[in-house]
Amino acid sequence: MVRFLTGWLKDVVNNAYSRPYVHKIRDKPVFSLIDAIRKVKEENKNPIIAEYKRASPSGFSADRDPIEYAKEMERSGAVGISVLTEDKFFSGSYDYLFIISHTVKIPVLMKDFVVTERQIDNAYNLGADSILLIVRILTERELESLILYARSYRLEPLVEIFDENELEMALNAGAKIIGVNSRDLLTFAIDQERVKRVLRKIPSNVIRVAESGITSKEQIEELKKYGADAFLIGSSLMKEPSKIKELI
Numbered sequence: 001m002v003r004f005l006t007g008w009l010k011d012v013v014n015n016a017y018s019r020p021y022v023h024k025i026r027d028k029p030v031f032s033l034i035d036a037i038r039k040v041k042e043e044n045k046n047p048i049i050a051e052y053k054r055a056s057p058s059g060f061s062a063d064r065d066p067i068e069y070a071k072e073m074e075r076s077g078a079v080g081i082s083v084l085t086e087d088k089f090f091s092g093s094y095d096y097l098f099i100i101s102h103t104v105k106i107p108v109l110m111k112d113f114v115v116t117e118r119q120i121d122n123a124y125n126l127g128a129d130s131i132l133l134i135v136r137i138l139t140e141r142e143l144e145s146l147i148l149y150a151r152s153y154r155l156e157p158l159v160e161i162f163d164e165n166e167l168e169m170a171l172n173a174g175a176k177i178i179g180v181n182s183r184d185l186l187t188f189a190i191d192q193e194r195v196k197r198v199l200r201k202i203p204s205n206v207i208r209v210a211e212s213g214i215t216s217k218e219q220i221e222e223l224k225k226y227g228a229d230a231f232l233i234g235s236s237l238m239k240e241p242s243k244i245k246e247l248i
């Protein structure tokens, strides 16, 4: 049983259960997102996970070529690329994941509302190096078992949390890389103060990712003071890809 869900989150999860199995065989190695983040930090640069997102339920939309975008992000030093594959609300697709993961040689994260092992099979077969697991939409048992299932493919999942309660669940489930989303998934409101509060409670042996609503270098520097190791940025890079140079 998934947790009690309302509004569009209920629809997005129902849709996730019906995603088809993709018949492909993985033909590339797995790149570790955690290792890549540590390496970029050692080089005194900001590890930016650049997101390929064409639309979102909060009204965002951008029409950008996935190959050009991914190449520019890699060339500019992004630590990884996050690819939205959710089709109904984000206009994502498995095709974008396959194309991008076969274009770049940096880790690629499958960003979706993962609730089934089949979605993880697809992520692996399509060339993803990590997947997102959102605590808000999973029970504790599901979170634990999906983490283990992803690891059976050597995909270390980015576990997304909202607050301290979800942090406890993520830590209990053994997450090694945790993202704190500043965007409330139901109201879409951005709250960076909550992110700072939660980030500083994450143990330093866990990789801490600040997610959503990041538009400037000043914000990144501020989030670093609270322990952020990496930054997941979608909208502002989709609108203006060259901005990545100033953020790194």
Ligand SMILES: O=C(O)c1ccccc1NCC(=O)[C@H](O)[C@H](O)COP(=O)(O)O
Pocket: 051, 053, 056, 057, 058, 059, 060, 181, 183, 184, 185, 188, 211, 212, 213, 214, 232, 233, 234, 235, 236
């Ligand atoms: O992007 C949205 O508007 C959104 C709305 C509701 C649920 C999730 C949503 N986005 C998923 C994400 O986590 C973001 O795409 C990602 O963190 C990047 O955020 P941003 O830089 O603000 O585009």
